[in-house]
Amino acid sequence: MAVLLVLASGLSLAQAQDHPEGGNRTLDPRDPHPFGEAGTGYWSFRLGYYDKQDNGQGNPFVDESVTVIEPVIVYDYQASEDFGYNVQFNFDHVSSASIKRLSVYDAQSGASGDNYLGVDASFRHKLTDSTKFNWHAGISTEYDYTSLGLGAGVSHTLDPQDAVLSANLNAYVDSVKLIRYNGVDQGTDTRTSLAGTLSWYQVLGPNTHGELGVTLSAQSGYLESPINSVVIEDPLLPPNPYLANNARGTEISEELPNSRLRTAIYGTVRHALDDRNAVELGGRLYHDDWGIQAYDLTPKFIHQFDSGMLVDLRVRYYDQTAADAYQASFTDPLNIPVERTQDSELGKFDSTLLGTHVRWSDDAAWDFGLDYLSRSDGLDHVFFSVGWKQSF
Amino acid sequence: MRQSPWRWLLAAALLGLAASCNTVEFYQKGRLGTPVMDLSQDPTLTHFEQKVFYSIEGAAGGIGASAGGGCGCY
Numbered sequence: 098m099a100v101l102l103v104l105a106s107g108l109s110l111a112q113a114q115d116h117p118e119g120g121n122r123t124l125d126p127r128d129p130h131p132f133g134e135a136g137t138g139y140w141s142f143r144l145g146y147y148d149k150q151d152n153g154q155g156n157p158f159v160d161e162s163v164t165v166i167e168p169v170i171v172y173d174y175q176a177s178e179d180f181g182y183n184v185q186f187n188f189d190h191v192s193s194a195s196i197k198r199l200s201v202y203d204a205q206s207g208a209s210g211d212n213y214l215g216v217d218a219s220f221r222h223k224l225t226d227s228t229k230f231n232w233h234a235g236i237s238t239e240y241d242y243t244s245l246g247l248g249a250g251v252s253h254t255l256d257p258q259d260a261v262l263s264a265n266l267n268a269y270v271d272s273v274k275l276i277r278y279n280g281v282d283q284g285t286d287t288r289t290s291l292a293g294t295l296s297w298y299q300v301l302g303p304n305t306h307g308e309l310g311v312t313l314s315a316q317s318g319y320l321e322s323p324i325n326s327v328v329i330e331d332p333l334l335p336p337n338p339y340l341a342n343n344a345r346g347t348e349i350s351e352e353l354p355n356s357r358l359r360t361a362i363y364g365t366v367r368h369a370l371d372d373r374n375a376v377e378l379g380g381r382l383y384h385d386d387w388g389i390q391a392y393d394l395t396p397k398f399i400h401q402f403d404s405g406m407l408v409d410l411r412v413r414y415y416d417q418t419a420a421d422a423y424q425a426s427f428t429d430p431l432n433i434p435v436e437r438t439q440d441s442e443l444g445k446f447d448s449t450l451l452g453t454h455v456r457w458s459d460d461a462a463w464d465f466g467l468d469y470l471s472r473s474d475g476l477d478h479v480f481f482s483v484g485w486k487q488s489f
Numbered sequence: 490m491r492q493s494p495w496r497w498l499l500a501a502a503l504l505g506l507a508a509s510c511n512t513v514e515f516y517q518k519g520r521l522g523t524p525v526m527d528l529s530q531d532p533t534l535t536h537f538e539q540k541v542f543y544s545i546e547g548a549a550g551g552i553g554a555s556a557g558g559g560c561g562c563y
Binding site: 131141142143145147149165167169171183185187189211213215235237239241242244246257258259267268269271273288289290292294298300301302303304306308310312314316322359360361362363365367369372373374375381383385387389391393399400401405407415417420442443448464466470476478480482484486 | 545
């Protein structure tokens with residue numbers, strides 16, 4: 098709760114001061130696909146990597162380590178003054194202990210990883226000088242997952258008020274192949290996700306601007322992870338060789354509600370200290386009907402060197418409560434909850450992230466980001482990405 | 490007992506509205522256009538960060554416009 102109060106205090110700190118340089122700027126600073134001149138565009142490429150380390154903490158029964166390598170290619174073209182499009186190709190290679198574990202079962206022998214392939218095309222239309230409309234469609238596939246995505250958004254600039262109001266709606270219709278923790282294929286099921294976002298960008302003063310937004314999402318259908326299991330511990334059983342710690346217990350499937358309502362309220366305020374230095378405070382409040390409440394707070398410092406290189410340093414603190422269905426251990430075989438999970442991502446934890454992001458330009462624009470995330474349950478993460486962008 | 494986040498959203502919105510009552514003149518906005526004040530983020534970086542955070546935390550939303558779905562990792 099303190100997060101939004103701090104952000105609101107930041108909003109109210111805006112002070113009117115003249116800036117000698119003056120100048121004009123487009124009032125849509127969060128627009129990921131801004132309008133350019135007709136006939137211009139860019140190619141961009143990003144290589145992302147993240148690694149989750151399992152040092153024996155978190156869920157003791159499974160090895161939760163994951164490594165993901167993700168290249169992304171984007172082509173963006175401004176076909177006319179009022180119309181542009183953007184095509185994004187994504188590929189992920191996921192190497193995880195939980196997938197490799199399936200290979201011990203005959204039904205999934207040879208399983209070692211997951212490859213994700215996705216393409217998304219977005220189209221932007223300038224309806225008037227102050228109103229823009231965009232829509233997108235995408236498809237992605239994995240060995241156990243197929244998804245169709247559609248979305249649209251509109252933004253409207255309020256010039257006298259120095260504000261931009263935006264609304265977006267995104268929907269995904271997914272098909273999940275039910276390959277269970279023991280390799281058994283139980284057919285397919287569906288998952289539908291609908292998310293609506295309202296955001297409000299506001300110039301707060303010559304040196305300060307920010308954004309406040311809310312995202313409401315509703316999911317229904319099969320919301321479990323098919324390969325997740327819970328372990329019913331029983332000291333009378335022999336050690337189970339399929340469990341990471343050879344615990345004495347029996348695995349059964351994870352079961353979660355078939356609907357989920359989620360609310361995220363987020364905000365960012367950035368304040369210029371001078372032409373080369375700025376500070377930012379971002380935060381988010383989150384609530385869902387599975388029992389998870391979370392917040393994060395991200396202060397950031399941004400500096401531009403004489404060479405033009407931009408460097409930002411950020412710290413992000415995140416805290417969440419556990420889902421109602423989460424238990425670290427299940428010990429009573431006669432009283433197994435209908436809804437149950439031991440997924441560490443649904444447990445109680447907090448995390449602290451330290452990260453830096455560097456951007457520079459020569460003939461092309463480059464950026465490099467590196468983050469280390471330390472979690473209270475021992476499941477630390479490191480992730481980095483390098484990006485390249487060539488405009489034409 | 491947890492309080493509803495809606496009252497905090499309303500409080501923040503009202504404070505933001507109050508703060509925005511002072512119109513900033515056209516000639517005063519130059520510094521908002523400097524690189525250190527650029528709030529936009531490369532869409533590929535947004536996509537990457539969304540995928541990382543949504544897959545390792547119970548919360549989703551607030552990074553990009555979607556909040557789950559579209560990937561088996563969420």
